Amino acid sequence: MYPFIRKARSSDIDAIVRLNMQLADYHRKIDGYYQSGAQTADGFRQFLEKIIDDDNYLILVAQIKDKITGYFIGTISEAKPFLVPQKTGRISDAFVEKDFRKSGIGRMMFDTLLNWFKEHRVKHLELSVDVRNKIGVEAWKKYGFQEFMLKMKMDL
Ligand SMILES: CC(C)(COP(=O)(O)OP(=O)(O)OC[C@H]1O[C@@H](n2cnc3c(N)ncnc32)[C@H](O)[C@@H]1OP(=O)(O)O)[C@@H](O)C(=O)NCCC(=O)NCCS
Numbered sequence: 001m002y003p004f005i006r007k008a009r010s011s012d013i014d015a016i017v018r019l020n021m022q023l024a025d026y027h028r029k030i031d032g033y034y035q036s037g038a039q040t041a042d043g044f045r046q047f048l049e050k051i052i053d054d055d056n057y058l059i060l061v062a063q064i065k066d067k068i069t070g071y072f073i074g075t076i077s078e079a080k081p082f083l084v085p086q087k088t089g090r091i092s093d094a095f096v097e098k099d100f101r102k103s104g105i106g107r108m109m110f111d112t113l114l115n116w117f118k119e120h121r122v123k124h125l126e127l128s129v130d131v132r133n134k135i136g137v138e139a140w141k142k143y144g145f146q147e148f149m150l151k152m153k154m155d156l
Pocket residue numbers: 023026094095096097100101102103104105106107108128129130133134135136137138139142
């Protein structure tokens with residue numbers, strides 16, 4: 001079955017929140033530092049409602065028949081003042097349901113975001129991924145990202 005990649009509508013918000021809860025729980029399994037999906041759901045829903053009509057964001061969903069199987073969120077913002085480029089493209093969220101992975105749905109959503117970034121003359125993309133998230137790290141490398149900064153934390 002071929003996925004249909006499209007811009008999210010308000011009526012998709014419930015499905016995207018459900019997927020984001022899975023993404024949160026996926027991270028919580030890596031480290032209890034992350035909140036669970038149940039804890040993040042309300043705040044995430046409010047965030048989605050705020051950004052869904054914002055031209056600086058693009059929320060994509062992958063639909064197979066009536067089912068939303070994944071979503072990606074891209075955003076364009078002013079680059080940090082110490083950087084040469086004026087704007088930065090970011091991918092803030094990326095999730096495909098477990099049973100649908102490794103069949104190119106993530107790649108299709110990434111390519112669609114890439115076209116949107118290019119149309120907006122974005123020349124650089126950044127994203128953060130937990131180094132212990134092997135699937136995520138591998139996917140980003142496949143899509144062409146390279147490591148360039150090391151984020152560190154210390155528990156007190
Ligand atoms: C990352 C993700 C969005 C990619 O979506 P996808 O539909 O699987 O993407 P693709 O089919 O284009 O696969 C891209 C690569 O992801 C990696 N990958 C995806 N699923 C995997 C799995 N179950 N085991 C190992 N690697 C996997 C592989 O490197 C794969 O490339 P390959 O198929 O050539 O081996 C999806 O795997 C996912 O939701 N992962 C869990 C959440 C996550 O890590 N999100 C990113 C957080 S920053």
